[in-house]
Amino acid sequence: MTTTTGHLVGTAHSTGSVRELRVGGRTLRFHDVTTVAPASMPVSRRLLLENVLRFHDGSASGDAQVRAVVEGSCATPVDLYASRVFLHDTNGVPTLVDLAAMRDAMAALGEDPARVNPVIASELVVDHSVIADVFGTAEARERNVELEYARNRERYEFLRWGQAAFDGFEVVPPGTGIMHQVNVEHLARVVMTEDGWVFPDVCLGTDSHTTMVNGLGVLGWGIGGIEAEAAMLGQSMSIQVPPVVGVHLDGTLPAGATATDLVLTITNVLRRHGVIGAFVEFTGPGVGSLPLADRVTISNMSPEFGSTCALFPIDEETLRYLRMTGRDDAHVALVEAYARAQGLWHDTERTLEFDATVRLDLSTVVPSLAGPSRPEDQVPLDESKRRFRASLAALSGRPLGESASAAVQLDGVAHEVRDGAVAIAAITSCTNTSNPDVMVAAALLARNAVRAGLRTRPWVKTTLSPGSRVVMDYYARAGLVDDLETLGFHLTGYGCMTCIGASGPLVDEVSRAVRAGVTVASVLSGNRNFEGRIQPEVAMNYLASPPLVVAYALAGTMDVDLATEPLGHDPDGAPVMLADLWPGADEVREVIAGSLSADLFTAAYADVFSGDGRWQDVAVAPSELFPWDDASTYVRRPPYLDGMTRDPQPVRDITGARVLVKLGDLVTTDHISPAGAITSGTPASEHLADRGVTGRDRNTYASRRGNHEVMMRGAFANVRLRNGVAPGTRGSRTRDFARDGEVTTVYDAAASYRASGIPTVVVAGRDYGGGSSRDWAAKGPALLGVRAVIAQSFERIHRSNLVAMGVIPLELLDADPDDLAPTGEEVIDITGLDALDTGSVPAAVTVRNGERTFTARVRLDTPREADYIRHGGVMPYVVRQMLGRDA
Numbered sequence: 001m002t003t004t005t006g007h008l009v010g011t012a013h014s015t016g017s018v019r020e021l022r023v024g025g026r027t028l029r030f031h032d033v034t035t036v037a038p039a040s041m042p043v044s045r046r047l048l049l050e051n052v053l054r055f056h057d058g059s060a061s062g063d064a065q066v067r068a069v070v071e072g073s074c075a076t077p078v079d080l081y082a083s084r085v086f087l088h089d090t091n092g093v094p095t096l097v098d099l100a101a102m103r104d105a106m107a108a109l110g111e112d113p114a115r116v117n118p119v120i121a122s123e124l125v126v127d128h129s130v131i132a133d134v135f136g137t138a139e140a141r142e143r144n145v146e147l148e149y150a151r152n153r154e155r156y157e158f159l160r161w162g163q164a165a166f167d168g169f170e171v172v173p174p175g176t177g178i179m180h181q182v183n184v185e186h187l188a189r190v191v192m193t194e195d196g197w198v199f200p201d202v203c204l205g206t207d208s209h210t211t212m213v214n215g216l217g218v219l220g221w222g223i224g225g226i227e228a229e230a231a232m233l234g235q236s237m238s239i240q241v242p243p244v245v246g247v248h249l250d251g252t253l254p255a256g257a258t259a260t261d262l263v264l265t266i267t268n269v270l271r272r273h274g275v276i277g278a279f280v281e282f283t284g285p286g287v288g289s290l291p292l293a294d295r296v297t298i299s300n301m302s303p304e305f306g307s308t309c310a311l312f313p314i315d316e317e318t319l320r321y322l323r324m325t326g327r328d329d330a331h332v333a334l335v336e337a338y339a340r341a342q343g344l345w346h347d348t349e350r351t352l353e354f355d356a357t358v359r360l361d362l363s364t365v366v367p368s369l370a371g372p373s374r375p376e377d378q379v380p381l382d383e384s385k386r387r388f389r390a391s392l393a394a395l396s397g398r399p400l401g402e403s404a405s406a407a408v409q410l411d412g413v414a415h416e417v418r419d420g421a422v423a424i425a426a427i428t429s430c431t432n433t434s435n436p437d438v439m440v441a442a443a444l445l446a447r448n449a450v451r452a453g454l455r456t457r458p459w460v461k462t463t464l465s466p467g468s469r470v471v472m473d474y475y476a477r478a479g480l481v482d483d484l485e486t487l488g489f490h491l492t493g494y495g496c497m498t499c500i501g502a503s504g505p506l507v508d509e510v511s512r513a514v515r516a517g518v519t520v521a522s523v524l525s526g527n528r529n530f531e532g533r534i535q536p537e538v539a540m541n542y543l544a545s546p547p548l549v550v551a552y553a554l555a556g557t558m559d560v561d562l563a564t565e566p567l568g569h570d571p572d573g574a575p576v577m578l579a580d581l582w583p584g585a586d587e588v589r590e591v592i593a594g595s596l597s598a599d600l601f602t603a604a605y606a607d608v609f610s611g612d613g614r615w616q617d618v619a620v621a622p623s624e625l626f627p628w629d630d631a632s633t634y635v636r637r638p639p640y641l642d643g644m645t646r647d648p649q650p651v652r653d654i655t656g657a658r659v660l661v662k663l664g665d666l667v668t669t670d671h672i673s674p675a676g677a678i679t680s681g682t683p684a685s686e687h688l689a690d691r692g693v694t695g696r697d698r699n700t701y702a703s704r705r706g707n708h709e710v711m712m713r714g715a716f717a718n719v720r721l722r723n724g725v726a727p728g729t730r731g732s733r734t735r736d737f738a739r740d741g742e743v744t745t746v747y748d749a750a751a752s753y754r755a756s757g758i759p760t761v762v763v764a765g766r767d768y769g770g771g772s773s774r775d776w777a778a779k780g781p782a783l784l785g786v787r788a789v790i791a792q793s794f795e796r797i798h799r800s801n802l803v804a805m806g807v808i809p810l811e812l813l814d815a816d817p818d819d820l821a822p823t824g825e826e827v828i829d830i831t832g833l834d835a836l837d838t839g840s841v842p843a844a845v846t847v848r849n850g851e852r853t854f855t856a857r858v859r860l861d862t863p864r865e866a867d868y869i870r871h872g873g874v875m876p877y878v879v880r881q882m883l884g885r886d887a
Contacts, residue, residue: 375529
């Protein structure tokens, strides 16, 4: 596992930290953090320190960065260089689009476009495009893949072009698995070597769940695709040294509790504690009791509890997993030797000093769900019926216990679909399908249900979307496929699918029931369940372990107490309880031991970058510059760099601005830029209809991220978005005060403001931009003309993405959206921003709404971020650096 990028090793050794490591007959040099780090320094901060030491340039600022990490001080920003950049197709396509546009800009300025090229290892996994259109049949996967290629051929042609045009850029083709599962099973190095040096695998990815690799002891997290472009081109990421919150684990999981239950518990506990922007690091004797699969399941959910990363230390279990997944013995030996030398090895005798510590006794974990709209809203299984009914009453406005229903015909049989009917039951997502314990438990529960004569309810759309082909291999070896298929859990594809919102349509009669007023639910083994994300017609969404997904498919409703009420009845009419079907831990372990082995991983990843015949048949047009097609509805040249000059324009105050949208608390990137289906009646669907694209061919917003015309129209278009500027409306609606306040679409109002030369702002409440690291949640508003977002607080990645697009994030101090913009009709002035033109960051600026004056903190956290704003975003900043201009 050697890289040859020519960038990963720093040149200055002034710190005196260089040592030699002898292992397996090789002698490698490394920067020894123990020369400056106290023994009590947390592992995550050691990894950051190594990076700073390795790229120390001998300057006073380099010394200051070393001190900042050692002391845990956030006063001095530090530069972090990625070892790898990791992408998926829906963020990867726009990232490549931007790089292609940067090549065009270089050519337009008379420079060599080939200078725009990744200088570190960059890998993309195509996993977000396949949709669960077809289900419940043995042909489901094949038919879904056919539809995937038919819809996405333009995108795949573009990715093939990128793979040929850019050196050091690799693509894992469709049908291989979900990026994070592919990462932990194959791509992650843990440690890397180059030119006689050994150093950590620092993995930054364009998906918030990049943190899954933290379970292997790899430092990494999700960043915006715009930041990823800069990292690929050799830029450091300027960050403040975060606090480190230790999670001290004791005990072991009790019988009946799964890794999913544990992660939902941790998500709830850490959300309540508050870890936004922090490094979370697991420690204590309980770490040793957790299999690696449980660790990566937990680390995967780091964005759900709000931390930057969720790191587990390296230990014998890490080495066992590396061997089991096919890593060679020499590399595993290097991982161990390096981890021990650097103090990265899990040592229960060593006391680490954290900025805060949270304790959790694993024996207290109970079976749980999370929902109906946030992953941190944990629901103990024995409270699920009561909590469901309370949520339903709050959502529907009907009295507690009152339920709507509709009569339907399914396969010629009359049924009644009531509120809480499970419309989707999906075993999906890298979070849980990476974990053999819960996957085997689901299959054994299915086997027991089939033997008891139970079947899933006919209104339930059942899908099985593993994150790795290895899952189906060990299912087949254990003889578990037939029972899953008997319950309708046929393989639908290897990709994110339901978890990312690519759920496809509901059963037709269920859709009719929804239109008649019935509130339906989904149950999925995913990581996100935000409003409008999973499927536009499904209002309530619950995260659950894979075996509970099967159980709810059998029950067919959320309005059930699985502890006291039966899932169904056997052929003799006797009730069958969940406890009757739940497999024992010993049985699960026995199946895993007899079916899962290293040869499955070796075979699955033997030729991982080649793809099948469909991928190899995708046409490639070799060229330095991409031949844009103006008729394309998938890949268009973006306007970010149009007319870019060699020198940046001055930063000016914002005066006379209008509020484009006014939002409340907990607005997610799914609200700002939806990823799911492009539904009829939306600005994006109308734009596509004008170009002859209708019905299911509209595909999803996620698949259209290479087309700015579609994505601009998708900004603030989530069907559940509530905009206070246009009260009583939902989705893409606002008022246009350039046209006497008429109610119109957000896109049309923004176009009107731009034509009138009126700047716009977004006003929001707390935790603005939570959820996925979605570039288009920043790109869309930026292209609409939004100059600033004024919120009470921001989630980490979205704030960074706004800055990367030249949009200024401002935090209201001692005020809320209703104070600043009671109706949204207000005219907003922001003064004090012109100080940014000097490269400095003002501590605060003044925001006026005409009558009142407010103070806002400028959330540019490092000098580099001030540079991004001064240049109009990351892309022009990087291009100007390449031109040799002042950046």
